[in-house]
Amino acid sequence: MPDGSGHMQPYLDQALEGSGSFAGAGTDWVDALRRDGAHAYGLHGLPKRRDEYWRYTNLNALADEQFRLSDGAPAIGLPSLPHKLVAELATYRVVVVNGRLRPDLCALGELPDDVLVSGLEDMLTAAPARLEPYLGKIIRLNDMPMAALNTAFLNDGMVMFVGDGIVLDKPVHLISITAPGADAMMVQPRHLVVMGKDTTATLIETHITTEGGSSFNNIVSELHLDEGANLNHFVFQEESKTTVHLSGTAVAMAAKTTYDSFVLQSGAAIGRSEIRAYMNGPGSDCRLDGVYLATDKQVVDNTTFVEHAAPECRSRQVYKGVLDGQSRGVFQGKVHVMRDAQKTDGHQLSRALLLSPRAEIDARPELEIYADDVKCSHGATAGELDEDLMFYLLSRGIPREQARRMLIEAFLSEAIAEIPLEQVAEDFTTHVRQWLVDNVDAHAGQDAT
C-alpha cells in the first residue's frame, strides 16, 4: 500500500485487520505496542536502498504484497533435522510451526523450577503482566522497520524466563519450521528470552522450511540479560530458497553479562540476520560470529550493531562468507562507543571469499566513537583463495578440488573454532563440508589457471 509520500507499506493492512483477533487484544499495553509497531512501520515503509541499513539488500520481492499471513500451524509432524549431532543432543525442545508454538511437538521434560518455557500467545492471554516489563522494550522500532512490522503482527512465538541463579543443564533447542501451503505465505514469529541474575543458558535455533509455495518469515527476538547472565546462542538458518528470511534480534546486556552468538546462514532466497546488542552495563562481553554460504541468486545479509553504552565492555565480531554462483553477501557492522564507555575494546572482522565471477560482496564495517580511551578496530577483506596456499597444497599432490575445499574450510574455521559447544561446532563443520561438496565441486576445475 503506497501512502501519499510514495513509499510502500505492504502488509500493514493485514496487520491492522488482524489486530483485533491477536492474542492479548484488549489489554491496553499490548494494543499500544502493536499500534506503535504499525505506526513506526507506516512512517518508514518497506526499507529501500537509501536506508543506510538496507543499502544492499533489496526487498522488492515483498513489495507487491503477495504473502498472506499464515492462518495457524498446520498439523505436520516433526521433520528430520539436518544436523545430526544437535538433533541427538539432550535438549529442551521447543517447536514453532509457522510462528505458532506447537506444544504437542515440544519436549520440555522436567524443566528446573523457576524456568518457564511457553508460548507467547498463551502468556499474552493468561499472564500478560509477566511480559509487560520486557515485551517490546528493547526493539527500537524506528531503527528496525521490519521489526516494527513484526510488532504490528505480534501474536505468538516462544517465551523463556530463566530465574535468578539458574544454570540450565541442557540447551534449549528452538526448532522453527516454515510450512507454506500452495500459496505465498507470511509468518511473523516473536520470541522473548529473559535471563535472570547470574544465569547461564544455551539457545540453539534451527530454521527450516517444508515443501510448498514461497514464504516470508519475519522473526523478531528480544533477549534480556540481567546482571551476570550468560547466554550462548547458536542459529542455523537453512530455510528453502523460496523463502525470504528476515531475523531481527535485540539483546539488552546488563553489567557483567556475556552474550555469545553464532549464526550460520546458508538457506533462503534472501536471508538476513540483524543483531543489535546494547551493552548497558559495565564489564560485559559480546561476541557475534557468523558464517554464510551462498550460491545461485541467494542474498545473505549479516547486519550487526553493537552499542557500547557502559565502560569496560568488550565486543568481538568475526563474519566469514563464501559466495558462489550469482549470490551476494552483505556484511554491515557497526560499533558505536558512547561518551561514557571508556576502556571499550571493540573489534570487527569481515572476510569474504568469492568463488565465482558473478558473485558479489558488499561490506560496510563501521566505527562511531565518542570516548577517547578505547581500542577499536575493524578489518575487511574480499578476494579469492590465496594462490600461494593453493600451490603449496598442489605441490604436495593434493588434487585441486580437494585443496580448494580444504582451504575454504580452513578459511571458515576461524569463526567456527570459537564455538564452545562441541556438537554445534561439529555440525557446523559438517554442514560446511557438505555444502562445499554439493556446490563447489560442481564447477571445480573451471578456474584452473
Place this chain on the structure above:
Amino acid sequence: MALLEIRNLHATVDDKPIINGLDLTIGGGEVHAIMGPNGSGKSTLSYVLSGRAGYEVTEGEVLFDGKNLLEMEADERAREGVFLAFQYPVEIPGVTGITFLRTAVNAVRQHHGEAPFDAMDFVKFVREKAAGLNVSDDMLKRAVNTGFSGGEKKRMEILQMAALDPKLAILDETDSGLDIDALKVVADGVNAMRTKERGLLVITHYQRLLDYIVPDHVHVLAKGRIVKSGGKELALELEESGYAEFLEDAA
C-alpha cells in the same frame, strides 16, 4: 633413462625471462647441488619443475621418468613423485599439520593404487617419521607452519618429504635459518632418504650443507643458465672465489 632430463629450458615470469636455456640431467641415486648468486633463478627453476602457476615455459622440454613433466598439473607432478621443499614454506591457518599430511599422503597412495591410511594408522606412520626429525606431536596438531619458527618450518618440509616418499626431491635452501643442531638433524633426515632410485636436487648458498649431504655434482647457475659444473670440490672453490667471474661471463 635418466630420472630427470631438462633440455634447453627457457622460462618467464610476468613476461620477464628468468631461465635462459638450461640443461640438466639427474640420474636415479644422484645428488646434484645448485649454487648461484641471489636472483639467478634457482627458486624459479624449482617452481617451473613443480608446476607453479605464472611460471611460463617458453622453450625446451623436461622429461621425468620418461614422461613430459611440463604437461602435468602441479598436483599430478607431486603424485608422480616430484617434491619441492620450499625456500619459504607458507602458513595455512585452519588446517592442522596432521590433516594436511594425511590428505597429501593419501592422494599419492591412491594415485599408486594403494589403500589410503585411516586416521589411526596414519598417526602411527607419521610419528615414526617425525621422531627422527624432532617434530613434536604438538607441531603436527597446530595449523600447518602457522607460527612456526624458521627452523621448525624447514623440519616440517623434510617430514613431508619423508612421508610422501618422492622420486625426485628439490630442496630450496633448506639449510637457511637452521641452527647447527637442526642442520645436522635435517641433513641426517635427507641422507636417510638417499637410495639408488631417488634423485636429489639441493639448492644452497653454503658449502656447509654439502659437508653433510655430499653431492655427486655441483652446478653454478647464473642469469638463468648453468655456467659451470663440477664435482663436490667446485663448491669449495666457489666459497673461495665467489660468483664474480660467472656474472661477467654471462653478461
Place this chain on the structure above:
Amino acid sequence: MAADAEAVEQVKSIGEQYKYGFVTDIEIEFAPKGLNEDIVRLISEKKEEPEWMLEWRLKAYRHWLTMEEPKWQKPQYPAIDYQDSYYYAAPKSGDKPKSLDEVDPKLLETYEKLGIPLREQEVLAGVEGAPMVAVDAVFDSVSVATTYKKKLEEQGIIFCSISEAVREHPELVKQYLGSVVPYSDNYFATLNSAVFTDGSFVYIPKGTRCPMELSTYFRINAENTGQFERTLIIADEGSYVSYLEGCTAPQRDENQLHAAVVELVTLDDAEIKYSTVQNWYPGDENGKGGIYNFVTKRAACRGKNSKVSWTQVETGSAITWKYPSCILQGDNSVGEFYSVAITNNAQLADTGTKMIHIGKNTRSRIISKGISAGNADQTYRGLVRIQRGASGARNYTQCDSLLIGDKCGAHTVPYIESQNPSAQVEHEATTSSIGDDQLFYCLQRGMDEEEAVALIVNGFCKEVLQTLPMEFAVEAQKLVGISLEGSVG
C-alpha cells in the same frame, strides 16, 4: 589519561592562533548579492566567455534549481541562504595585470604575508633550497597573478587561470570540462558549474615531465562571498605533474561557502600528484564563523598505466565535506589517497575517498589519519568499488583515528563493494587515544608532554606527510605542531 585535560586546553587555543585571519583592505568590485540567471550571465560576461560556456553554466544553474540540498546525518549545519551571498568579488584594479609590476601592491603584500612567492626569483618563505614553484594566485573570484608562465610555455605546458583557458584554449576546455565531474553531479558541484569564477588550468603535453611544482593559492578575502573555483588538470600521454593547492581566509563571524570542483584527467602512462594543504579559517572555539568547505574532487585515470595520487592535509574550515576520488578506467592504473585531517573545537569534517576500479589490474591505496580534539567530530567515509571487469584489482585501505580529549568523536564508514573474485580488497581501521605507555616512554626520555604529544601525533601522520612535496611537508608539519601547541604541560 593525565595529558588529556591539558591537551584539550591547548588545542582550544588554536582558534585564536589562526595566523592567516587578517583582512586585506582593498577596493572590491562585487556583483549584486544573490543568485539568479542574471548573475550567471554577469559572471560569464565579466570573464569574456564564449557563448557555449555561458550555455553550460545556465544548463547547470537550471538543473541546480531542481536539486535538493543534501542532508547528511553528519555534518549538520545551519541552512545556507544562497541569496545572501556574493557570487563574484574582484579587486578593483581593472583588467588582469600584464606583469607583476602592475599588480596592486596590497595584493602582493597579502601574498607575502601568507608566505606565497609571486616574484619568480623568490622561493617559498622559510624553506631553504626549495625548488622552483609556479604559482597561480586566486583572490576571491579572480586569478591575480600566474608566475613562470613563459618558462612553462617553452615546453608546451599550459598553466593559467581557468578563465584565461576558456578564452585561449577553448578546444581543450570544451573537451574536458565536466567530463569527470558532470555539471549535474551533486548539489554543490552543480552550483559551482553555474557560478565558478576562477581556478587553475593545467595541460601537460605528451611525454613531458613538468620541470617545477605547479601551485594555486586560494584566498577568500571579501565578506559574504562564496568562492567557487574550478580546477582542471590534463596530463597527456606519458606526462607527469605535481600540483599543490593552498587556501586561507580571514577570520570572520559569518560562515562562508567554498564549493570548488577539481577535475583531473590522466591519459596513458601519465601521472598527476595533487597535494592540498587546506587551512581555511575554521571558526572560533565556539564554532562561530569559518568556511564551509564543500568540495568535489575527482580524477579519471583514463589511460593505461596512469596514476593519480591525492594527498591532503585538512586542518581548517568549520565544515569540510570532501572526497577526492579516482575512477580507475585504464588497465593497470593506480589511485592513491593520503589524508591527514585535524579537527578541533567545533570543527566538523566528513572526508574520505572513492576508488572505482573498472580496468584490469587497477590498484588503489588509501591511507587516512584522522585526529579529533575539543568538541570536534570527524568522519571518514570511503567507497571502494570493484566492478565486474576489474580482474586482478587490488585495494588496500588503512584508516586510523586518534582522539584527544573526551568530547570529540570519530566515525569510520567504509563501503566495500567487490564484484570480481580475482580482486583483493583489504581494509583496516583503528581508533585509539595516545597511549599512556607511549607518552610515558617519551617523558622518561626527557621530553615534556607537549613535545611528546607533538612527536606522537606527527608519527601518527608520518606516512601521509611524507608523501607531500618537500615545501609543503614542512608547512604541514608546522601546522600539525601549531594545532598541538600548549595542548599539554
